[in-house]
Amino acid sequence: MAVTAGSEPPVEAGTGQLLSHLRSVLPGLAGALRQVGTVILEDPAWASRATIVELGERSGTSPATVTRFCRSLGLAGYTELRVGIATDIGRADQAGWEVGIGADVLPTDPLDRVLRTLLAVDLQAMHETATGLDLRTVETVIEALVAARRVDMYGVGGSAAVLEDMQMRMHRIGLASWTWSDVHNGLMSAALLRPGDVAIALSHSGRSAETVDMLTQARASGAATVAITNFSTSPIADVAEHLLCTSVRETSYRSGEMSARHSQFLVLDLLYLGVAQRTHERATETWTRAADAVAPHRTPYESRARRGAAVNNDEAADASRGGAR
Known part of the structure; x- marks a missing residue:
């Protein structure tokens, strides 16, 4: 939603x-x-x-x-x-x-049933999240991101890990962005925002006090504020100008936050790709530069089959040279 x-x-x-x-x-x-x-x-x-x-x-x-x-x-x-x-x-x-599958994963369930339940729950959550999205609101957020001088992202716990991935991808396409999970650092950064900047807060419950505080400060600074949460009636929803809701149910052994990650990534991926589309030339250029910078640190790989073939060829060559003597 x-x-x-x-x-x-x-x-x-x-x-x-x-x-x-x-x-x-x-x-x-x-x-x-x-x-x-x-x-x-x-x-x-x-x-x-x-x-x-x-x-x-x-x-x-x-x-x-x-x-x-x-x-x-x-x-x-x-x-x-x-x-x-x-x-x-x-x-x-x-x-x-x-409907209702995955409400419980029992201790005695075989692994194949756990896998089917997990797949069904996550696919359904992503489908319901996508169905509920108002693309006009998503477009508004994307346009704000494209025009932003800088982007702050706030989240704690598992939400912080999700946002770190988003922040890294935003940097790769040339959008200056930072992720804050420490409330003191986040509040200081939020206080330095100004109109035209964007602040995104991620909280499954919508009740994480630190996240609410950081987004509140960002709004007071004049930044456009966006909340991504599972609950449209929550403290974080009250603070945000724009609200993007996931649709997730908890399962046994998985908190709501854990269950929400695929749907959260879906919403964030949509924002990211929307920004990349609208800044295609800049995104392509910065993506290439970033990829070139890390390319020397990728370990060369040769499959076992090719390594085996090379060894056999070397052995055959050695044998041939020995026979020639």
Whole structure:
């Protein structure tokens, strides 16, 4: 999902995005509404068949609360909610996914099942992330990056590792960029930004205090601010001018942050390639210079087959010379 912060559009039934949208907004819902959302996400197939009374009972709420829940998502009513859930399930079935697969990887699962589950979860997360992206917002961010004097990127923990890869690639195509995970250094850098610069913050939960603080300072300095997170209702979303949302569910033994990496790379790759397209001549020239600089440090490689053939040829030559004597 990609929106300008503070102007998030309501989800539309039948678009195949309702469940991913619900996962994104769930942490920001009030207690009773969150209970309804949690029940739906725990068993979407059941929820698509349940009556409004049954959903109210299972969630420990009431039909009136379920109706309020629907309206909080921008839906007209319960019928539209069921249509949205059923559409998501249908899309998942068509793509060969099982809704809810990967919620648990059991200690007794054979490795082939773990592999299939992992593949299904990551592919589904990337597909839902791509489906939810508003390309107009992505275009706006790309244009800001192209015009930027410098780019700051903020993240801690696993997010910092993801951003380090992005920063390296941005440097290769000639875009001055820095990644900050230490909050003190990041705050100092953010304070030196100015209008026309861009600050990107990456936080799966949207609640990493250090990341929120750094992006807040960048906005105060006049930089364009972008947040990449899984939750559109979160502290980081409130700070950012532009919000890019992933759509990721946790699995056993994998935190949400770990599960999010493929979807985060998808969003960052899209930004990177968009910048490279729009700065093609500069990007090509700087990429070539960077590649030439490291080329001498690449170890020459010869396959075993070729090495074996060379040895055999040498032995044959030695034998030939010996026979000639």
